Amino acid sequence: MTKQQSRTQILKKRSKKKEKSIWFSIFMWLFILLFLAVIAGCAAITAGFFYLSRELPQINTLNDYRPAIVTNVFSDDGRKIGEFYKERRIVMPLSDMPADLINAFVAAEDSRFREHPGIDIKSIIRAFIKNFKAGTIVQGGSTITQQVTKSFLLTPEKTYERKLKEAILAYKIEKKLSKDDILFLYLNQIYLGHGAYGVEAASENYFGKHVKDLTLAECAMLAGLPQAPSRYSPFHHPELARQRQVYTLNRMKEEGMISNLEATEAMGAKLNIKPRKNWFIERVPCYTEHVRRYVEKKYGKEMLYTQGLSIHTAVNIELQKIARTAVNKGLLALDRRCGYRGPVKNIPALQIEDFSRAISEKLNGSRPIKGEIYKGVVLKVDDHNKISHVRVGNVTGIIRLASMAWARKPNPEISYKYAGIKKPSQALKTGDVIYVKVLEEMTGEKQYEFTLYQEPIAQSALLSIEAETGHVKTMIGGRDFKDSQFNRAFQSRRQPGSAFKPILYAAALDKGYTPASIIIDSPVVFEDKLNDRVWKPNNYAHKFYGPTLFRQALIKSRNIVSIKILQDIGIDYLIGYAGKLGITSPFPRDLSIALGSSGVSLFELTKAYSVFSNLGYLIEPVFITEIYDRDNTLLESPKLIRKKVIDMGTAYLMTNLLEGVVQAGTGQRVKALNRPAAGKTGTTNDLHDAWFMGFTPRYTTGVWVGLDQSVPIGRRETGSRAASPIWLDYMQDALEGKSVREFTVPEGIIRVKIDAETGLLPNAQSKNTVFECFKQGTEPTQHTPRPDEVFSTEELFKEGF
Structure with a gap:
């Protein structure tokens, strides 16, 4: 290479x-x-x-679950009288829920609930594809666990960020809690329409029963609601609700939770769907509203509306019903004494058919019910047979003259003893639109018998306190709470008239007066030079009676005597004395307060009278007996506050004097009670206000009658005529079946025979003698002068006699 x-x-x-x-x-x-x-x-x-x-909530255990729940209010025997809430939720353990209910929700909402880890990927993919095609979120694919998370997230919008939050929280919940725990959260948290959160509230809403008592058909109906509670409402859309019910039952059958036979029977079952009772309106609304205001002021709105308080009150439902009946009866009688104010309107004969058809549509096919009030139209007035023919919707009937004789035209110049109308045409004519009350449905005929009805315009308030405990057993704040929520027993300040005099006379007894003291009832004139005014007070009968016993002055409610007593004891002393008895309303510093010219509430005056029945002790009135929080921890339990404010002897003497008012004075109507009772009427100038304040050894009860506009109630409508019959009706029924009690006589009270004309010890010539009560040591020691003894009037009735 x-x-x-x-x-x-x-x-x-x-x-x-x-x-x-x-x-x-x-x-x-x-x-x-x-x-x-x-x-x-x-x-x-x-x-x-x-x-x-x-920002996600932490739910590591079920103890972290603290949802908004209902605050309940109860009567003295534990019956529910009211609810307060932002979300009407009643948390129930899973063990109290029927298996059919749990299975129904699982089948309808998340059949793979027991298998997936909180997020169902298949459902998410399916929902994603549908949402992608639609270009918006049209399907959620949420599991039950994710639905639980929805209510814990702050924002309601449908966004992918929210879905991610749901998934994260669902994952966390699944890691921390069991499947049963998650079902517990879900079935208590979910919204099911018409203000109901959770299955217990929904069960009460739609079926009027507890969730543990639901049938399979009812369970399936509830399980069909979560998708769209308003759309599938059994109240508003019963057919759509049934379709969802059938869907749920089919899903349960497909999942093997029920048999085909069970599904078929449930589909054919007739459901008794009825609106839930409005406890607030139906039981004791005025009392409950008073309690609500107190709790909200002391504990705050959040505590009241979300923290599930249990508020136990002193109110007695039966006594409240008795009071309501007495007030309605008294106001109706008053209204009829004042005459008929005329029809709603008069329509031409050609419009009668259309008018009646409209009334029939409002009745929705139902027939008039005995005792109920309806709007009708007069078809014919028959003076010869003394009847009027009336039509209410598709039903016809008659009004007899005997039941409407009261219907004269109002006339303040005509005496209340006026006999009434003599023929129907004096009050009615063809085409008159009137209100009628159903008396009877005539046997064998379609006609009804009605009576002419007129809604009273006067108002009344009644308050009753149990003597030994101070528990306020009854409070009526007006004629109809639905029309006016103003509490005339507590919030209103009206002139009490002569009903205030017992406060003055009690103060006088503690200033040295006795029931046998003599005061001269004679004209007096007061000049107000600063305002160039002259005041000439008078007695109700415009007469003057000369030398008058202290007892007689109170029994006959003599105004001049009361003014002279106030002149003697002093205005400041009386105002301070009234304050000791619990009257906190302000008083003007003038002599007219002796006649009850300064406004007080019925609550204050009843509280003051209770001092007499409790022998000088002021027991603070109690509306709420106990309050527990959601964990059953006692928050409040008022102790009996019993404070001696006046002498026991003074209190008994006032009781004895006020018994005299009932036996021989302006309160004589109350004698019909046939029990020991003491009380005082009150009537203001121009008959604007009528009162009766009274007590027995068991109850101190006050009644006020008047018009909100502070105008005259009606001719001769005094406290005796307008208010005391209501008091009597209430007390008769309230005490029925209870043993008769006598007023306790304290030590130091003696009875001495006196001359009823002079208040001194009688002589051999005394013609009228009576036994009078005195505090020991204050009884008279001088005898009435004999006719042969010479005394001038001034000497005889000088101060000290």
């Missing part, structure tokens, strides 16, 4: 080595780049994972 050839071979070898070296370098660089790309990709994925995970 020549040198040239050898050199050539060497060069070729070197070239090959160089070529290999270049390819090796390229390969190495590519490997390095690929390695770096993988690292970068992993870093990016990791960064993306942590970026998307940074």
Whole structure:
């Protein structure tokens, strides 16, 4: 081999080595780049994972699951009276849910739930292809685990970022929780329409029962809702809801969860779908609303509406019903005494058919129900037979004159003793659109018997406190909570009139007066030189009665005597005394407060009267007895606050005096209670407000009647006529079946025979003597002068007698 050839071979070898070296370098660089790309990709994925995970909730155990749940309010016997919530959710353990319900949701929403790790790749690919073709997200392909995550994510939009977050959270949940735990979260968290979150709330919403009591057909109906709760609502779209139910049952059959026979029977089962009761409106709405305001103010909205408090109250549902009935009866009677304000309108005869057809459509094929109120039209007025023919939708009936004799035209100049109308045409005519109440459906005929109905315009409030405990058992804040949520028992401030006088008289007893003190009932005139005004107060009957016993002045509610007592004891003293009894409303510093001219609430006045029945002790009224949080930890349990504010003897003397009001004074209607009772009427100037405040050894109860506009209630509608019948009706039913109790007489009270005309000890010639109660040491020691003894009037009735 020549040198040239050898050199050539060497060069070729070197070239090959160089070529290999270049390819090796390229390969190495590519490997390095690929390695770096993988690292970068992993870093990016990791960064993306942590970026998307940074705001995701942490659910490591079921203890981390703290959803918004319902706050419940209960009566004194544990019955539910109200609910407060943002999301109506009642969390139930999986063990309380029927297997058919769990299987129904799995079959309808995620049949591979037990197999996949939280993300179903097949479903995702299928959904991706459909979304790609559509150019937008039209299908989610979510598993049950992913659906659980949806409610924990803050944003509701359908984006790929959200889907990635769902997948990440689903993966995390599957790692931390079992399949049963995930089902627990899902079935309690999912929205199922009409404000119901979770299967328990939905079961109550649609079927009025607990989820544990659901049938297979009902389970399948609920399981069909998650896809579109509003579209498949059993209330609004029953046929679409049934189609989803059938789909769910078929899926359960295909998955081997139920037999063909079970599916067929469930498809044919008739479901009793009915709206859930509105506890707030149906039970004790005014009381519940009062509780709501208190809890929201003390604990905040978030606590009230999301943290599932259990609020136990002092209200008694039966007493509340009794009070509602008494108030409605009293207001209806008042309204009828004031006369008929006329029809809603009058329509021509040609429009009667169209009007009746419209009413019939509103009735939706149902017939009028006995006791209910409906709008109707007068077809004919028959004075000869004393009946009026009325049509309500497709139903006709009559109104007898006897049931509408009250329907005279309102006239404040006519006495309330006016007998009423003599023939139907005095109130009605053909074409009148009126409200009627169904009395009876005539046997064997299609006609009904109605009575003319008129919605009362007056309002009333009633509040009743249990003596020993201070528990507020009843509170009515107005005629109808649906029409007005204003609480006239607590929020309103109205003039109490003479119902305030017992506060004044109690203050006087503590200032040295006795039930036998004499005060001169004579005209007085007060001049306000600054405002150039003259005030000439008068008694209700516009008469003056001369020397008057303290007891008689209260029993007969004498205004002039009350003013003179206030002049004597002082305005500031009375205001301070009222404050001790729990009245916190402001008072003007003038003598008119003796006549109840300063506004107070029914709650305040009832609270003040309870001091008399509790022998001088003020027991703070209790609305809420206990509050528990969602973990059943006691948050609040008010202790009995019992504070002595006035002398026991004074309290008993006031009780005894107010018993006299019932027996012989303005409260005599209440004698029909046939039990020991004490009370006082109240009527303001121009008859704007009517009150009756009274108590028995068990309950202190106050009633107010008036109009929100502060205008006259009606002719002669005093506290005795407008308010005390409501009080009496309530107390009669509230005390029915309960033993009779007597008022307790404390030590230091004595009974002494006195002359009923002078208030002194009687002499042999005294014609009218009575036994009077005194605090020991305050009884009279002087005898009534004999006729042969000479005393001037001024000497006889000077201060001290």
